Amino acid sequence: MTMKLTTDPSAATLLPIAKKEGISTVWDRHRAMQPQCGFGQLGVCCRICWKGPCRIDPFGDGPQRGICGADADTIVARNVIRMIAAGAAGHSEHGRHVALALQGVAEGRLPAYQIRDEAKLRAVAAKLDICTEGQDIAAIAAAVAKATLEDFQNQDHDAPCNWIEATLTKKRLERLQALHVLPHNIDAVITQIMGRTLVGCDADPVNLILGGIKGALADFDGMCLATELSDALFGTPSPVITAANLGVIKPDAVNIAVHGHNPLLSEVVCEVAGQMDEEARKAGAKDGINIVGICCTGNEVMVRHGIPLAANYLSQELALVTGAVDAMVVDVQCIMPSVSEIGACFHTAVITTMAENKIPGATHVDFKEETALENARRIVATAIEAYKRRDPRRVNIPDFKQTAIVGFGVESVVGALATLNAEDPLQPLIENIANGNIRGIALFAGCNSTQVAQDSSFVTMAKKLAANNVLMLATGCGAGSFAKHGLMTQEATLEYAGDSLKAVLTAIGTSAGLNGPLPLVLHMGSCVDNSRAVQVAVAVADKLGVDLDQLPLVASAPEAMSEKAVAIGTWSVALGIPTHLGTMPQVTGSAKVTELLTQTAKDLLGGYFLVELDPALAADKLLEVIEERRKGLGI
Ligand code: SF4
Ligand code: FE2
Known part of the structure; x- marks a missing residue:
């Protein structure tokens, strides 16, 4: 029996077209790759030196040590922490980029950017203990950028990074400090x-995994600063109604897909597209320019500006198969190299923009913050030119899109709660958790993977948790899944939420002026915005005087694949959060590392990994964990 590839309804329209056109997609390549390497799946293949590659025989008959003498525990631990390092590098490089942009704005060097949310910048300064009295906004921006960049250059091992210190509960910081896993410098770690x-x-292996946990916490630090400084520069998300899935692509518009993770360029592309709309109309596009998002660049502009989301990770190629994307502009992370080849089958200009991220066959526009406006104009002009070459006979836009109410950052969640209790906004949330109307909170994060029928695990788990009155938050491609499948609507709340959750979401939504309940799943933003969910959890924990590992809070990455997800999952565990993985992590070749991550972690940190590939069972297990935590709190 062939596995179902995806549950995204758009695919039923587009996969047959791809096949007919001879275009291979991620699912074709997945099939061609079978059977996949068993040593790699277990994490016991080592390629760290040229005496190798070495691999440990998992059945015990063949070699139990590599040529240098490394055993399975050492090899697995080394492999997994290198994944964490790569994930942390990706997120924190993104964060550094944003911090340098803030510094450039403070120094008046970047005309394309400004501080769009001064209140947020002031709040960030206060959080970082920066005195703002009598300072103008440029001086505050300079001080915040400086304190942030210290997290990349501090050499004092005993002084933890500024952002992590300003973000977590005191108890958590002490616990992490005692284990010597608090990062002092992201780059150094x-x-x-x-x-x-x-x-x-x-x-x-134990020492290696502790080093990995430190790396994961460096990843957390990089994510916090990336999120918060992006809010200061581009605006803090607030609820906005938009749409998701490939039906957001318009037949009579110049469609520009922004794809990747970093909002620095896409923000300017959105702005310039507004200015160049008339040019698109002159070229024959009667609906002007239509920007759509893919992956987390899509999430960034979605939660801030209501730009519709066309696709999450696995369906990025299908966006091109519609034949109606005129330009796909990519920045960093999660961009399949295949997009340039597929773009070339159509008229689509695939444009890379970052010096460190190029794809053979793509057009490269060397994006720099200093020349952002000019770069964005060139990109939009390229899209308009490509539109003129579009073949209308090859356009197949699936008629699928779902409404999505998105944009639930900490500020908007607290803002909505404040309409119920202005003096003490968290009180209604805490009361409803304590009285059991909300059993617990689940954060859905992470990717899509070809190991799972696309979006299916997210959707199955969310429906089950909703029926059991769990409040759900989502980021990244998980959020994309829910948006595409209509779970970020008020109707979904009415249909799937258990009675008490429905009553709470309705009370908050109505009081916040949404004329009905909050959506079933709250979209908090991109992958780096997982830090937003932690902020909510920390605020609740602080108010209750407990630590994060006591809260009825769980995390889940049901379709994880990226090294970034390895880093995120590991810091989630380090913060005390039981963290579900719905794909098999490449560590099971070492019983020791598996035990460390799934059991020993619980004693050391309170959080631990829980692996369950069946989404319905996974939801049950998370519900059990939530009840166990409630019992611990005596509620
Ligand atoms: Fe080299 Fe040792 Fe790895 Fe083999 S196990 S590839 S000898 S580092
Ligand atoms: Fe992402």
Whole structure:
């Protein structure tokens, strides 16, 4: 029996077209790759030096040590923490980029950018303990950028990074400090992981995993600063009604898909597109320019400006198969290299924009913050030119899109709660958790993977948790799944939420002026915005005087695949959150590492990984965890 590839309804229209046109998609390549390497799946393949590759025989008959003497525990631990380092590097490089842009704005060097949310910048300054009295906004921006960039250059091992110190509960900081896993410098911690995993270095799996946890917490630090500084520069999300799935592509518009993760360019593309709309109409596009999002760049502009989301990770290629995307502009992360080839089958201009992220066959526009407006104009002009070459006979836009109410950052969640209790906004949330109307909170994060029928695990789990009155938050491609499947609507709340959750969401939504309930799942933004969910959790924990590992809070990445998800999942565990994985992590070749991550972590940190590939069972297990936590709190 062939596995169902995707539950996205758009695919039923587009996969047959791809086949007819001879275009191979991610699912074709997945099939061609079977059977996949069993050693790799277990994490026991080592390619760290050129005496190798070595692999450990999982059945015990063949070699139990690599040529250098490394055993399965060492090899698995080294492999997984290198994944964490890569994930942390991706997120924190994104964060550094935003911090440098803030510094440039403070110094008046970047005319394309400004501080769009001064209140947020002031709040960030206060959080970082920066005195703002009598300072103008440029001076505050400079001080915030400086304190942020210190997290990349502090050399004092005993002084934790500024952002993590300003973000977590006191108890959590003490616990992490006692384990020596609080990062002092994001770059240094990532470098240490690369250094200690060289041939002939750290061979102790426990020590390696602790190093990995430190790296994951460096990832968390990078995400916090990326999110908060992006809000200051581009605006803090607030609820907005938009739409998701490939039906948001318009037949009579110049369609520009913004794809990747970093909002620095896409923000300017959105602005410039507004100015160049007339040019698109002159070229024959009677609906002007239509920007649509893919992956997390899509989430960034969706939660801030209501730009519709066309696709999450696995269906990025299908966006091109519609034949109606005139330009796909990509920045960093989660961009399949296949897009340039598929774009070339149509008229689509695939445009890379970052010096460190190029794709053979794509057009490269060298994006720099200093020249952002000019770069964005060139990109939009390229899209308009491409539109003129579009073949209308090859246009197939699936008639699927769902309404999505998105944009639930900490501020908007607290704002909505404040309409019920202005003096003490968190009180209604805490009361409803305590009285059991809300059993617990689940954060859905992470990717799509070809190991799972696209979106199916997200949707199955959410429906079950909703029926059991769990409040759900989502980010990244998980949020994309829910948006595409209509679970970010008021109707979904009415249809799927258990009675008490429905009553709470209705009370908050109505009081906040939404004329009905909050959507079933709250869209908090992109992958880096997982830090928003932590902020809500920390605020609740602080108010209750407990730590994060006592809250009825769980996280889930049901369709995880990226190294970034490995980093996020690991810091989630380090913060005390039981964290579900719905795809098999590549660590099971070491009983020791598996035990460390799924059991020992619970004693050390309160959080732990819970692996369950069946989404319905996974939901049951998370419900059990939530009840166990409630019992611990005596509620
Ligand atoms: Fe083999 Fe050791 Fe080299 Fe890894 S580091 S490839 S186990 S010899
Ligand atoms: Fe993402």
